[in-house]
Amino acid sequence: MTKGGRKSRGVQSSETKLLPWRPFSDRPTGIWINETVALIKQTGQPELIKSLQRNPIPKDAKFWVLRHLITVDGTKRPDGDNCPCPVCTPNRFLTGSLVWYYELQFCAFIGNCCANDDVLAEAERERKWREKRDHEEDYLLAALPLVASKVTVLDSLKPVALEAVRAYRKIRNTLPQVHEQLRKMKQHHGGQMTLTEVIRDESQDNDDYFGPAGFKGRGKDGVETRDHTFGTFAGHIAVIRDYNPQKELETIHRSLMSVAANAYDQTALDFICGMDEKQRHAAVVILQDVEDSIVKFKARLQDLASFYSRENAEKFNRFFTHDLNSVYYRVEYTTTRGQPTLSFKKGASHYDLVRGSWAEKLEFDWPTK
Ligand SMILES: [Zn+2]
Secondary structure (H helix, E strand, O other): OOOHHHHHOOHHHHHHOOOOOOEOOOOOOHHHHHHHHHHHHHHOOHHHOOOEOOOOOOOOOOOEEEEEEEEOOHHHOOOOOOEOOOOOOOOOEOEEEEEEEOOOOEEEEEEHHHHHHHHHHHHHHHHHHHHHHHHHHHHHHHHHHHHHHHHHHHHHHHHHHHHHHHHHHHHHHHOHHHHHHHHHHHHHHOOEEEEEEEEEEHHHOOOOOOOOOOOOOOOOOOEEEEEEEEEEOOOHHHHOOOOOHHHHHHHHHHHHHHHHOOOOOOOHHHHHHOOOHHHHHHHHHHHHHHHHHHHHHHHHHHHHHOOOOHHHHHHHHHHHOOOOOOOOOEEEEEEEOOEEEEEEEEOOEEEEEEOOHHHHHOOOOOOOO
16 A cells, blocks of 8 residues: 555564663653644654654553544655554554553553554543542432431331331241241242142052142152142231341441441531542442331331231131141231231130231331432
């Protein structure tokens, strides 16, 4: 493509005899950068600038961009060719970047052929970092002034959590078999109350058996079974092994204080300015986590409250009075002092699970603005 210009500087001569360059152990000054950019534009011949590295540069060498998108006037090129790129090939580009190789300690003018990906990647990293910082600062500016009123709300929820944990423990401690069986229904059947009837057990009967359609296939032990279902109960949280809303509340409180304890005596802005990047990021993560936790705290209490319903009582009654169930209880829905109550009865024994007024205090206002 080019003729004369390319023949004169062969690959071999550039390998045997190195052109001089100026070492830069530190990032060059703005003055030098401005002068060099001016010189590149003025002459159109960066390959003549002695302070730049003009010998071949390894492709994977790391650099920082000093000035991006410098365009050389093509009419100033001696043979109407393009500028040589020290990283790839001669006669390569008109728009490139002035860069500093901080490890190799020199500067060079390299083409977009070699600078562009890195430049874009670096600009993108920089943009993302700035965006994240701005987002975090904005978040904290909005969130920190609300901390005090959130702490007040948490304090007001303490008796609610205490009452709720008592209600939960009453279920678990008064009716441990019921609790355990319902927990199994939650774990194995997604809350669908299921009893399994054994229709035929071939381990005691060696005749060949061809069951009617609709029956479950034979198990590996030759056991034929059929499931009876009684509907899905509400309030799965009531049957987990250890539910502790008090502890949840304390954890939220502690998280809030860990971020804000030092923020009370200064403005949010001063507080944020005094943080380093790590502290700022950690504060945002903690405060966001608090928001998730309070939503979860409320949802779990609502779930527990939904356990004490007439629908549940009816389903439980069919389930626990069925012949196939080894645990027997009659279950009725009543009210005690105006509170929904599940009444479990067996013979002369009688156990009341009373919901409690805590369930009426779940629509608390959580400060958001
Ligand atoms: Zn290149």
